[in-house]
Amino acid sequence: MNEFKRDLISAHELKTVGKNRKALKLYEKCYKKHPEEFSFNQINDYAWTIYKTRIAFFKDEDELFENVEFITQLVEQRNFNKCGSCVYTSSIFKVLNHFKSQNDFASMIPWLRKLDPDLLDEKLYRKHGRFNKSHRELYYDWASRAYYQNMEYEKCIEVSRTALNSLKRFVDEGDTWLRWRIAKSLTELGRLKEALEYYEKVIEVKHNWYIYRDIAEIYLRLKKPWIALDYLCPAVLCDEPNSVKAGIYYTCYKALKSNPEMALKHAQLYYLLRRQSDYPVAREIEMLDIDESRLNKRELEKEIRDLWIQYKYKNRKIRHGTIISFKKDESCGFIKTENGDEIFFHEKEFEGTDIFIGQVVSFYTEEKNMKSIKAVNVRGDNNAL
Numbered sequence: 216m217n218e219f220k221r222d223l224i225s226a227h228e229l230k231t232v233g234k235n236r237k238a239l240k241l242y243e244k245c246y247k248k249h250p251e252e253f254s255f256n257q258i259n260d261y262a263w264t265i266y267k268t269r270i271a272f273f274k275d276e277d278e279l280f281e282n283v284e285f286i287t288q289l290v291e292q293r294n295f296n297k298c299g300s301c302v303y304t305s306s307i308f309k310v311l312n313h314f315k316s317q318n319d320f321a322s323m324i325p326w327l328r329k330l331d332p333d334l335l336d337e338k339l340y341r342k343h344g345r346f347n348k349s350h351r352e353l354y355y356d357w358a359s360r361a362y363y364q365n366m367e368y369e370k371c372i373e374v375s376r377t378a379l380n381s382l383k384r385f386v387d388e389g390d391t392w393l394r395w396r397i398a399k400s401l402t403e404l405g406r407l408k409e410a411l412e413y414y415e416k417v418i419e420v421k422h423n424w425y426i427y428r429d430i431a432e433i434y435l436r437l438k439k440p441w442i443a444l445d446y447l448c449p450a451v452l453c454d455e456p457n458s459v460k461a462g463i464y465y466t467c468y469k470a471l472k473s474n475p476e477m478a479l480k481h482a483q484l485y486y487l488l489r490r491q492s493d494y495p496v497a498r499e500i501e502m503l504d505i506d507e508s509r510l511n512k513r514e515l516e517k518e519i520r521d522l523w524i525q526y527k528y529k530n531r532k533i534r535h536g537t538i539i540s541f542k543k544d545e546s547c548g549f550i551k552t553e554n555g556d557e558i559f560f561h562e563k564e565f566e567g568t569d570i571f572i573g574q575v576v577s578f579y580t581e582e583k584n585m586k587s588i589k590a591v592n593v594r595g596d597n598n599a600l
Contacts, residue, residue, distance in 0.1 A: 223242075258290060261289065270286075311353075320363075347386065368403050391417055395414075398414045399429065407433050407437060410433060424449075424451075424455050431447045440469075443470040448527050451464075457484070482503055491512075531579045534553075538570065559583060567595050576590075576593050
């Protein structure tokens with residue numbers, strides 16, 4: 216047996232017992248001499264030793280890219296569904312995870328193009344008691360984000376639709392976020408009515424303020440501000456801090472231009488919030504020459520919130536009643552109405568500070584489930600609507 220074959224056998228034995236660094240030195244020595252003599256399994260073992268010693272716990276970004284690129288030249292992508300592992304796929308996913316940790320999705324694109332999604336598995340991985348996305352779903356999720364961030368909107372739509380049509384299951388409402396990026400891409404391309412079709416599916420599942428804002432912006436572009444208001448209402452009234460959703464008040468300003476007084480109040484609040492966080496202010500608002508020294512942010516926030524509460528319940532009848540029970544440990548209780556009905560309410564729906572038995576309140580009602588209703592926007596006498 217010649218030295219070359221002995222070294223390959225020794226390298227395999229060292230890899231088998233986890234001595235990957237020593238194995239790698241022998242594989243490199245042999246590959247430099249006779250790369251054509253390597254069998255499929257020997258090339259694969261060589262690639263795995265590179266992965267385990269230089270990629271799995273890399274320290275230098277450039278070395279990571281160099282080693283992964285070399286692996287993609289050594290081996291081809293294998294069908295993960297049939298073989299259960301693939302050093303080619305694992306190496307590229309290491310690069311993709313690196314860019315994901317930096318939120319640098321645009322840099323993923325050249326690496327994503329090295330993968331064939333049809334060869335990726337749809338196995339869900341359990342970690343810390345919860346399921347994580349399969350390799351295939353991760354590929355489509357990252358590709359969708361990457362193409363959107365890189366302003367390749369047609370490509371984002373294409374890859375997102377392929378994912379929706381081909382994946383059998385999704386984790387963490389991944390299908391909803393794919394539809395959201397399709398909607399945003401269609402909006403960027405000016406295909407507004409198509410975008411609305413996707414947005415309507417998104418808000419069946421997700422109720423984030425910025426999704427409602429995006430829909431409102433579309434209706435403003437379609438010259439339908441009265442419809443935009445219906446989507447701005449839940450965005451303004453959501454629990455997200457105003458410091459986070461400052462931009463919603465600029466959209467409100469644009470939607471309320473037929474009511475200059477109300478529009479100005481939203482412009483003022485937007486201006487204060489942006490100035491407070493040192494973010495740039497929209498040129499249109501800068502030109503209003505707002506004097507912030509004469510404004511009280513807290514009062515503006517309360518006034519604007521009350522306006523939107525009135526808008527939300529504009530077509531509902533105010534009801535009155537008395538709190539007859541309240542369980543502090545469960546944060547809920549019941550109100551007895553003027554008609555003798557007993558209606559459930561939750562503490563989070565109470566607009567005030569103190570809740571006590573015998574308190575006279577006003578409220579609206581909403582469907583709690585198919586068989587009952589609940590009280591919302593509950594206010595004591597001193598906060599009566």
